[in-house]
Amino acid sequence: MTTVSTDRGPHHRSAERRPEDALAADVLRVMRPDGSLDPAADPHLSDAEVLALYRAMVRTRVVDERAVALQRQGRIGFHIGSLGEEATIVGSAFALRPQDWLFPCYREFGAALLRGLPLERYFDNLFGNAGDLAKGRQMPDHWCDREHKLGSVSSPIGTQITQAVGFAWAARLRRDDVVALVYFGDGATSSSDFHNGLNFAGVYRTPTVLLCRNNGWAISVPTERQTASEGFASKGAAYGVHGVRCDGNDLFAVVRACRDAIARASRGDGPTLVEALTYRLSGHSTSDDPKAYRPEGEVARWSELDPIERLRAHLVARGQWGAPAEAALHAELAEEVRASLAAAEKKPAPALASMFEDVYAEPPWHLREQREALLAGPRAKGHGG
Amino acid sequence: MAQMNMVQAINDALRLEMKRDDRVVVLGEDVGKVGGVFRVTAGLYDEFGDERVIDTPLSEGGIIGTAIGMALYGLVPVPEIQFADFIFPAYDQIVSELAKYRYRSGGEYPCKMVIRTPVGGGIRGGHYHSQSPEAQFIHVAGLKVVCPSNAADAKGLLLAAIRDPDPVLFFEPKRVYRAAKGEVPEGDYTVPLGQAKVVRPGADVTIVTWGAMVYEALDAANKASAEGVECEIVDLRTLWPLDIDSVVASVKKTGRLVVVHEAPRSCGLGGEIVSLVNEKAFLHLEAPPVRVTGFDTPFPYTLEMEYLPLAHRILPAVLATAKY
Numbered sequence: 001m002t003t004v005s006t007d008r009g010p011h012h013r014s015a016e017r018r019p020e021d022a023l024a025a026d027v028l029r030v031m032r033p034d035g036s037l038d039p040a041a042d043p044h045l046s047d048a049e050v051l052a053l054y055r056a057m058v059r060t061r062v063v064d065e066r067a068v069a070l071q072r073q074g075r076i077g078f079h080i081g082s083l084g085e086e087a088t089i090v091g092s093a094f095a096l097r098p099q100d101w102l103f104p105c106y107r108e109f110g111a112a113l114l115r116g117l118p119l120e121r122y123f124d125n126l127f128g129n130a131g132d133l134a135k136g137r138q139m140p141d142h143w144c145d146r147e148h149k150l151g152s153v154s155s156p157i158g159t160q161i162t163q164a165v166g167f168a169w170a171a172r173l174r175r176d177d178v179v180a181l182v183y184f185g186d187g188a189t190s191s192s193d194f195h196n197g198l199n200f201a202g203v204y205r206t207p208t209v210l211l212c213r214n215n216g217w218a219i220s221v222p223t224e225r226q227t228a229s230e231g232f233a234s235k236g237a238a239y240g241v242h243g244v245r246c247d248g249n250d251l252f253a254v255v256r257a258c259r260d261a262i263a264r265a266s267r268g269d270g271p272t273l274v275e276a277l278t279y280r281l282s283g284h285s286t287s288d289d290p291k292a293y294r295p296e297g298e299v300a301r302w303s304e305l306d307p308i309e310r311l312r313a314h315l316v317a318r319g320q321w322g323a324p325a326e327a328a329l330h331a332e333l334a335e336e337v338r339a340s341l342a343a344a345e346k347k348p349a350p351a352l353a354s355m356f357e358d359v360y361a362e363p364p365w366h367l368r369e370q371r372e373a374l375l376a377g378p379r380a381k382g383h384g385g
Numbered sequence: 386m387a388q389m390n391m392v393q394a395i396n397d398a399l400r401l402e403m404k405r406d407d408r409v410v411v412l413g414e415d416v417g418k419v420g421g422v423f424r425v426t427a428g429l430y431d432e433f434g435d436e437r438v439i440d441t442p443l444s445e446g447g448i449i450g451t452a453i454g455m456a457l458y459g460l461v462p463v464p465e466i467q468f469a470d471f472i473f474p475a476y477d478q479i480v481s482e483l484a485k486y487r488y489r490s491g492g493e494y495p496c497k498m499v500i501r502t503p504v505g506g507g508i509r510g511g512h513y514h515s516q517s518p519e520a521q522f523i524h525v526a527g528l529k530v531v532c533p534s535n536a537a538d539a540k541g542l543l544l545a546a547i548r549d550p551d552p553v554l555f556f557e558p559k560r561v562y563r564a565a566k567g568e569v570p571e572g573d574y575t576v577p578l579g580q581a582k583v584v585r586p587g588a589d590v591t592i593v594t595w596g597a598m599v600y601e602a603l604d605a606a607n608k609a610s611a612e613g614v615e616c617e618i619v620d621l622r623t624l625w626p627l628d629i630d631s632v633v634a635s636v637k638k639t640g641r642l643v644v645v646h647e648a649p650r651s652c653g654l655g656g657e658i659v660s661l662v663n664e665k666a667f668l669h670l671e672a673p674p675v676r677v678t679g680f681d682t683p684f685p686y687t688l689e690m691e692y693l694p695l696a697h698r699i700l701p702a703v704l705a706t707a708k709y
């Protein structure tokens with residue numbers, strides 16, 4: 001690990017986040033620049049698995065681009081995407097075993113799709129329609145899906161971290177071999193839930209994988225405003241939690257780091273803090289314009305480490321991929337997106353009365369009264385139903 | 386006078402006070418270089434530098450806790466919480482510490498700051514970008530709570546708040562951040578805390594409201610006027626301490642009261658206003674006071690326009706009260 005610089009005054013502002021950071025020696029990396037794999041770290045995925053993961057990453061990006069377009073066209077209100085972070089998101093979800101659970105932040109719809117959330121359901125969530133599993137109550141990209149062991153996305157930063165620790169802790173108390181993996185950003189490491197989560201996970205050795213997507217930015221705030229330490233994995237040590245850094249744009253490295261962490265947790269050796277070094281190639285969300293704060297050139301340099309391009313180069317070098325396969329994949333995905341979107345967009349808004357459901361298991365008198373008053377009163381203009 | 390929207394007026398007040406008083410510091414998430422996610426602090430970082438306009442780590446508890454320390458040292462912090470919905474990680478510092486500092490130290494440690502934060506719905510923000518938590522702070526002794534409805538008031542109230550000796554929560558109704566455009570006096574002036582304003586005179590029904598709902602009340606009042614009912618609209622401006630005299634004076638004139646707020650109905654500020662009017666003007670009432678409010682549910686996404694107490698819900702309440 002590079003030494004922590006001691007000359008960082010309170011006004012320190014690094015000029016730029018450099019891709020070299022992701023290439024530093026202490027970072028777990030499997031793919032070499034020439035596309036070959038480092039045998040010492042290779043997670044030994046089968047050819048079929050690698051192809052399926054490539055497909056999942058491209059699918060994530062295609063859906064992402066479509067969601068941005070839907071927002072620009074005014075068909076959905078908002079989208080928060082994962083451009084450039086697909087290897088981190090897809091690789092980590094892939095590493096989970098069927099019995100494991102995933103506690104999402106808001107950028108990991110790609111993980112949800114990989115775990116089995118139907119694409120049409122995801123679009124239902126973007127539209128906030130009657131088909132949405134969250135019943136149109138939350139903003140786009142705030143989905144949930146219990147059937148596929150996917151938790152419920154919340155906007156407040158960091159809250160899922162302690163919850164995932166408690167979930168895994170409960171599994172341990174019940175002697176079940178279940179691991180919980182929780183996603184959060186670099187910004188979230190400043191939240192008290194991050195510190196509480198690590199502390200509880202360390203004290204009780206809970207089978208939790210704490211996955212920090214270090215994408216360089218928390219909206220406009222760069223990582224050096226979140227911490228004075230060198231990266232985030234090192235924070236595990238102070239809590240007695242094993243920490244690893246991996247190249248988050250290297251699918252194999254992410255799979256390897258997460259598989260190791262899951263195995264460790266399953267063995268009873270406790271939690272792991274995995275820091276995946278990646279980069280947010282887009283703005284924070286469709287509401288954000290990064291031109292106002294992001295140094296020029298940073299995006300271009302990180303684009304050279306695009307996780308999808310790197311994996312494709314590897315597949316091509318292995319003789320497993322080429323232009324015809326790429327074209328066929330895009331055609332297949334375009335059709336899947338078209339059909340799912342068309343089905344979702346047709347659905348109505350949630351029923352008015354549904355607003356009062358699920359506040360409690362049964363609506364008490366005051367909610368029944370309010371529901372009747374709303375149903376009997378005049379309708380508002382300006383919503384879908 | 387200059388034409389400004391509320392974002393520009395608040396920005397103007399911050400700039401003016403930062404020039405006038407070098408103890409004033411702005412801190413929060415994204416407030417610096419980018420000037421805030423709503424651009425309310427735009428340009429301040431370039432003008433005053435990174436020791437006075439500070440991008441902080443992502444921790445509301447950290448922001449308010451350190452701002453308390455700064456205030457104890459003698460600075461005048463004006464922290465921003467990016468959305469009021471994200472104030473709760475700082476709730477402990479605000480409720481257990483900030484609100485009680487003066488009292489618990491026998492007056493030895495007064496602790497003042499202005500916490501600015503956008504509130505309210507109508508921007509397709511769902512649960513966590515839409516709430517109106519004023520009652521949760523009013524219920525805590527020691528905090529003042531302000532919510533302007535227009536640009537000129539926003540500037541004058543913010544200047545008064547920064548100069549006030551007590552901690553103030555300054556709630557900015559984000560739905561009208563840019564829509565509430567109007568003439569704003571240039572230079573230094575204050576709108577005193579604790580003074581409501583009658584924004585529409587009328588003899589028949591008093592509507593007490595604040596923030597973005599003032600415009601909905603005006604819309605409903607115009608429609609009621611076409612049916613022969615004249616509403617008097619009291620814009621509270623400072624929610625706590627409440628200008629009870631202005632509310633009571635208006636109710637004594639009209640004999641009828643409708644309170645409108647976005648926050649959930651039960652235990653909202655509306656309930657307190659109705660109680661106070663019952664205590665202070667019971668014999669002047671010609672009809673039971675009425676609340677038109679958000680429902681007692683989390684703030685919904687798709688159905689938000691049905692959730693909000695907009696003109697279409699205010700009007701029937703006004704007419705029913707008038708006819709009672």
Ligand SMILES: Cc1ncc(C[n+]2csc(CCOP(=O)(O)OP(=O)(O)O)c2C)c(N)n1
Nearest residue numbers: 155156157185186187188217218219414471
């Ligand atoms: C408690 C809280 N404070 C502020 C926000 C507003 N906010 C939303 S995302 C974000 C930045 C998060 O950055 P990071 O954790 O790095 O995740 P990323 O968006 O980069 O994936 C902020 C400040 C929030 N959602 N919750």
Ligand SMILES: [Mg+2]
Nearest residue numbers: 185186217218
């Ligand atoms: Mg980030």
